[in-house]
Amino acid sequence: MPLSPDPYSALRNAAKYVQQFRRKTFVVKLGGAMLSDPRLRRAACEQIALLWTFSIRPVVVHGGGPELDTLCDALHLPVEKVAGRRVTSAPVLDAAKMVLAGKLHTDLLADLQAAGVPAVGLSGVDAGLIKARKRPPVMVTEAGATEGRLVDYGLVGDIEQVDTRVVEHLRSADYVPVIAPLSGGADGAVYNTNADTVAAALAVALSAEKLFFLVQVPGLLKNVSDPSSLVTLANLTDLATMESTGAISGGMKPKAHAIRHALVGGVGSVHLVSGVQPNALLEEVFTNEGSGTMVVRENANKPAGAVG
Numbered sequence: 375m376p377l378s379p380d381p382y383s384a385l386r387n388a389a390k391y392v393q394q395f396r397r398k399t400f401v402v403k404l405g406g407a408m409l410s411d412p413r414l415r416r417a418a419c420e421q422i423a424l425l426w427t428f429s430i431r432p433v434v435v436h437g438g439g440p441e442l443d444t445l446c447d448a449l450h451l452p453v454e455k456v457a458g459r460r461v462t463s464a465p466v467l468d469a470a471k472m473v474l475a476g477k478l479h480t481d482l483l484a485d486l487q488a489a490g491v492p493a494v495g496l497s498g499v500d501a502g503l504i505k506a507r508k509r510p511p512v513m514v515t516e517a518g519a520t521e522g523r524l525v526d527y528g529l530v531g532d533i534e535q536v537d538t539r540v541v542e543h544l545r546s547a548d549y550v551p552v553i554a555p556l557s558g559g560a561d562g563a564v565y566n567t568n569a570d571t572v573a574a575a576l577a578v579a580l581s582a583e584k585l586f587f588l589v590q591v592p593g594l595l596k597n598v599s600d601p602s603s604l605v606t607l608a609n610l611t612d613l614a615t616m617e618s619t620g621a622i623s624g625g626m627k628p629k630a631h632a633i634r635h636a637l638v639g640g641v642g643s644v645h646l647v648s649g650v651q652p653n654a655l656l657e658e659v660f661t662n663e664g665s666g667t668m669v670v671r672e673n674a675n676k677p678a679g680a681v682g
């Protein structure tokens with residue numbers, strides 16, 4: 375009699391990962407593009423709830439770029455991004471506070487609560503969580519340009535220090551911190567800091583096991599206009615090659631910096647996962663095949679440079 379496939383093999387396999395990741399910290403960054411869609415936002419919250427149920431300790435960081443673009447348009451404020459980061463004037467910073475620590479933040483918290491996650495919202499300003507200083511004007515060479523130009527990003531903060539005490543307090547009382555990407559400077563200044571950068575800095579400061587980026591695309595793509603060109607596993611050399619050949623552009627640029635910062639800072643692995651495909655985060659965590667891209671510092675069983 376032929377053996378029927380074991381109906382419990384997927385469960386057994388997932389149980390292996392559940393055991394491996396118990397009590398481990400996962401920083402999950404939710405991209406602004408997927409957060410604008412309430413259906414996708416809820417699906418992400420439900421996946422985070424499941425991680426929580428399995429005793430994984432999530433810390434959520436959210437973006438909100440597209441919603442901020444919409445508010446800026448409505449207020450007739452310019453939307454200018456250079457190398458994936460927003461040029462932030464004083465009125466644009468006010469709009470950023472309204473979206474990132476206001477509407478979008480609150481809606482996300484409500485969805486997490488509805489999914490059963492005891493979420494508490496903070497921005498990087500709370501309890502001095504993210505301390506930053508104003509980014510000085512920097513030379514940026516944009517795609518297609520032969521020469522760099524000096525860019526003054528305005529009220530954008532470069533992170534100087536992360537004080538995780540408030541996050542640890544919340545976690546020790548079993549709350550899940552949800553962090554908006556604003557940072558605090560000296561003398562009461564508030565800065566706009568890219569959410570990918572905040573997520574990586576937090577992942578390092580919390581010695582996270584994994585850092586996830588939920589994005590609109592299936593993961594890191596060899597060719598951004600071809601969703602089937604998914605890179606399933608990459609190391610830092612692969613990432614550097616993709617950056618230098620121009621395969622990484624726009625919003626993926628700050629992510630590439632963030633991935634490098636996290637891995638060099640000791641985070642075990644960084645994952646780029648679809649926020650559009652249902653259950654992509656769970657598939658990445660609990661299956662051998664995963665669903666998106668896993669980036670590691672270096673990998674033993676794959677020669678550096680072999681993107682695949």
Ligand SMILES: Nc1ncnc2c1ncn2[C@@H]1O[C@H](COP(=O)(O)OP(=O)(O)O)[C@@H](O)[C@H]1O
Nearest residue numbers: 405406407590593594595598621622623625626
């Ligand atoms: N090599 C690449 N692989 C995947 N996406 C890329 C790549 N290069 C550029 N991108 C773009 O980067 C976007 C992700 O950055 P961004 O829009 O800032 O994400 P989010 O704000 O949702 O975190 C993708 O949707 C894609 O358009």
Ligand SMILES: CC(=O)N[C@@H](CCC(=O)OP(=O)(O)O)C(=O)O
Nearest residue numbers: 406437438439459460567568569
């Ligand atoms: C300085 C800077 O670029 N700040 C970002 C903060 C929000 C963000 O990062 O949102 P996403 O993750 O959706 O891109 C911005 O103003 O858009």
